[in-house]
Amino acid sequence: MSEKNREGKRTARERLAEEREKQKSAEKRRRVLIVGGAVVCVLALAAVIGVLAAGSGKDDTDTAGPVTAPSGANGEDSLAIPVGKESAKSTLTVWEDFRCPACKSFEDAYRATIHELTDSGQLKVEYHLATLIDGNMGGSGSLRAANAAACAQGAGKFPAYHDVLFRNQPPETDDAFADNGKLVELAGKVDGLDTPAFRQCVDDGTHDSWVAESNKAFQSGGFSGTPTVLLNGKNIYQDQTMTPAKLKQLVRQADAA
Incomplete structure (x- = not known):
């Protein structure tokens, strides 16, 4: 095999290895984005639930407790x-x-x-x-x-x-x-x-x-x-x-x- 052919095969192998590395990197980034997006969604959902819970109890916060009518109240x-x-x-x-x-x-x-x-x-x-x-x-x-x-x-x-x-x-x-x-x-x-x-x-x-x-x-x-x-x-x-x-x-x- 000539030196030229050996160099061509080596270059092809290197290109294939580089392509595989690129695919691995892309797959890794995709997994990171999926996991990260899931975390963001969970945090956003938790924030929404927190806001709803706070809002649902807001009207009762300052008025919780027994109803004490003033003396003489009627009706x-x-x-x-x-x-x-x-x-x-x-x-x-x-x-x-x-x-x-x-x-x-x-x-x-x-x-x-x-x-x-x-x-x-x-x-x-x-x-x-x-x-x-x-x-x-x-x-x-x-x-x-x-x-x-x-x-x-x-x-x-x-x-x-x-x-x-x-x-x-x-x-x-x-x-x-x-x-x-x-x-x-x-x-x-x-x-x-x-x-x-x-x-x-x-x-x-x-x-x-x-x-x-x-x-x-x-x-x-x-x-x-x-x-x-x-x-x-x-x-x-x-x-x-x-x-x-x-x-x-x-x-x-x-x-x-």
Whole structure:
């Protein structure tokens, strides 16, 4: 065999060996990519499961525990805070959120009239507390303020503290009521409310689960938003002709009937 032929066969063998090495390297890279991709998929799946698990428990995190209604609460499942005399012939049912600007507008316009009618024994009001803004805007100010208001009910100071919260309502995007210290500070505006018992009730979130149940009742009630105001079962907030004077007239007519 000539030197030229031997060189040709050696070159062919080398080319074949190189091709085999390339195939081995390619196969190795393919296995690495498959295994790596599987790891990424598992990690991604674990991340998704983690997010879903966190999301599914989010609403219950701050409201887990026994449902403790404030003293004097009445109505179905004791979810209403009553104000006024039980003997009143007219009942005003009010669904409110302490972070809700429209609720503040309603309170500012009707506060004096409602006080006049409840003080005279012609009207009783049943307040239901919702946390709509917490759900829409994020934060916990609606929940924290509602719990504090329920604590005030336990101290016999709900009407005054209710009014203080609305008079001092922060802007809708400002979750200032999430700070228990702010709620306690505002309690100082109500004579006799800022006590160790009230502070502990606020800090412990004693009525958080009760507020959560109240909000569930609001969501399942088919209401369009807060405030929802019903006079003897009729939605008067949707009445474009309603005024404080008309409310007073309707209550007095029912009282005289």
